[in-house]
Amino acid sequence: MRQQETTKKLALAGVLTAVAVAGSLLSIPVAGSKCAPIQHMVNILAAVFLGPWWGFCIAFCASLLRNLMGIGSLMAFPGSMAGALCCGMVYAATKKLTMTCTAESLGTGVLGGLLAYPVAKLLMGVNPAGLFVYIMPFMISTVAGSILAYGLVTMLEKSRVLEPFKRVR
Numbered sequence: 001m002r003q004q005e006t007t008k009k010l011a012l013a014g015v016l017t018a019v020a021v022a023g024s025l026l027s028i029p030v031a032g033s034k035c036a037p038i039q040h041m042v043n044i045l046a047a048v049f050l051g052p053w054w055g056f057c058i059a060f061c062a063s064l065l066r067n068l069m070g071i072g073s074l075m076a077f078p079g080s081m082a083g084a085l086c087c088g089m090v091y092a093a094t095k096k097l098t099m100t101c102t103a104e105s106l107g108t109g110v111l112g113g114l115l116a117y118p119v120a121k122l123l124m125g126v127n128p129a130g131l132f133v134y135i136m137p138f139m140i141s142t143v144a145g146s147i148l149a150y151g152l153v154t155m156l157e158k159s160r161v162l163e164p165f166k167r168v169r
Contacts, residue, residue: 009050013058016042016050020062020080024071028144039076040145041152043084044104048097048153049162052088059084074123078115079138083108097153101146109139 023038039062046055059080066072086107091100113135120126120134128134156162 009054013046013050013054016046017058017061017065020058021065021069021071024062024066024076035141035144037141037145037148039080040083040104040108040142041149043080043087043108044091044097044100044146044149044153046084047088047091047100047104050088052085052092055084055088056081074119075116075134078119079108079112079134079142082112082115083142086111097150101150104149105139105142105146108142109135112142113138 020039020042023042024036026038027036039059042062043055043059046058050058060077063072063076063080066076067074083104084107087100087104090103091097094100114131116134116138117128117131120128
């Protein structure tokens with residue numbers, strides 16, 4: 001039975017990774033930033049249906065694939081991974097969707113934004129204007145994704161479509 005649960009989790013993780021990669025092609029320019037909310041929606045879905053470490057790994061794999069395909073930047077790593085871990089841990093502790101969405105926004109927006117500074121400076125050779133320069137663009141994207149995820153998870157829970165996946169967790 002345990003192997004069957006792991007197989008279901010792995011299959012769902014693969015689907016969520018594919019959604020995050022394909023969804024990164026959809027981006028909206030907002031206030032000078034590239035708003036790509038699908039990764040943040042995937043982070044919350046992973047938190048609800050799989051858990052924090054699965055979400056963290058999905059964010060890493062999606063970021064890696066986007067970079068290997070030339071459709072992402074190194075900035076994808078700190079934002080998506082910090083947000084996924086934060087919202088996953090909050091959902092595991094509280095089981096409250098509102099708090100999970102808030103944790104995703106703060107994890108990606110604030111922690112990811114702060115972690116992006118050394119990535120930009122040391123790995124990308126960029127000289128950012130300051131430590132807090134990435135917080136606002138990350139926050140715009142993650143808030144949009146969190147709103148999408150809140151609506152989607154609420155609809156899926158009301159319709160009981162994903163009930164079998166919740167039992168896997």
